[in-house]
Amino acid sequence: MKILCSLLLLLVCLCVNAAQANIYAYTDSHGVVHLTNVPAGNHQYHMVMRTLKMPVAAARADFNRVAKQQYQSLIRSAASRYGVSPALVNAVISAESGYNAGAVSPKGAIGLMQLIPATAARFGVANAFSPAENINGGTAYLAYLLRKFSGDLRLAIAAYNAGSNAVIQAGYHIPPFAETQAYVPRVLAYYQHYLNGTAPEQITAVTTVTSPLPAPTPASSSLQLIQVSSP
Template identity: 50%
Template sequence: MRSCRKYPLALAALLAAVSSARADVYKFTDRSSGHVYYTDRPSHSGYRLLIKTFSGVTVTYRELEKNRRLYAPVIDAVASKYGLDPALLHAVIRAESGYNSRAVSPKGAVGLMQLMPDTASRYGVSDRHDPNANIEGGARYLRDLIGMFGANLKLVVAAYNAGENAVIRHGNQIPPYPETQEYVSRVLGQYYR
C-alpha cells in the first residue's frame, strides 16, 4: 500500500479496510510541510503505529456492528452493575477487539476486552473466551482503575492498556509508549463520539 497524504476520505477508506484486512496502520507527520502520511508499510523510523490489527480472526465492519448489537445488552447491564458509563465499555471493546470475542493479541490478550492472563485471574475470569465473563472482568478492572485515577479518563484508559503500575511509575502521566498514547486517543475518540 502506498502512503496516503492528508486526505480525510483516503484515511477513512484505509481505516475501514483495516477491519477486514490484516494490516497495521502507521502515521507520520512531516513537520516541515505539515503533511500527514498513513501507510501499512513504514519507510522509516519516523512513522508511529496508529492501529494494530490482530493476528487472530479479523472482523469486517458489518460483523463489528452485528456483534456490537449482540453484546450491547450485556455491556449495558455490566456497566450498570459497576456504575460505569456504557459508552466507556463500548469504546474500550471497540478499540481492544472490534467486538470480536475470539480476538487474540500477539501478547496473549484474549476476548472482547483483551484480558491478559494475570488480569483475568485477578478478577476471577476462568474462561477469557467467554464474552460475558470477559466483559465482567474488564469492567471490574476499569472500575478499579477509576478508583485509582479518579475522573481522569486519560489515565484510566492508559492504565487499561499499559497497566496501572506503568502510569504510576511515570508520575501519574500517560506512559511515553507510542502504542499507549495512540490507544488513549483512539478509545477517547470513540468515547466522545
C-alpha cells in the same frame, strides 16, 4: 498559592476543546490576578501554564456489526453493575477487538476486552473467550482503574493499556510508549462518538485535542477570564 492552583485547574477545564488552551496571567495595580486562555494580544499577560496537546490518531476498526448489537445487553448490565459508562465499555471493546470475542493478541490478551490471563483471574474470569465473562471482568477492571486514578479517564485508559505501575512511574501521566500514546486518544475518540449517540465503523479524522476528557464544545470561544484577589 493553593487558590491560584485551583483557579488554574478550573480555567483548564473551561478551556476544553479550545485550539490553544495555554493559560496566561497578570496582576493588576489593585493586586487582582487575571487568568485567561485568550490573551488577545494583551502584552500584560505572561504564560503560567502550558497545556499539552494530544494528537488523535487516525484509527480503523472493522466491527462485527451483528456481534456488536448482540453484546449491548451484556455491556449495559456490566456497566450498571460497576458504575461505568456503557460508552466507555464500548469504546474499549472497539479499540481492543472490534467486537471479536475470539481475538487473541501476540501478548496473549484474550477476547472482547483483551484480558491478559492474570487480569482475567484477578477479576474472576474463568473463560476469557466467554463474552459475558470477558465483558464483566473487563468492566470491573475499568471501574477499578477509574477509582485508582480518581476518575481521571485518560489515566485509567492508559493504565488499561500499559498497566497501573507504568502510569504511576510516569508521574501520573500517560506513559511515553508509542502504543499507549496512540491508544488513549483512539479510545477517547470512540468514547466521544458513543456519548454522542453515534457508532462509527471507521474513525478517519485526524485532529488535536487539549481536553483531558471528551466534553461538549463550548457555546462561545470568547475570552474566558477569572479574577481573584491576590493573597
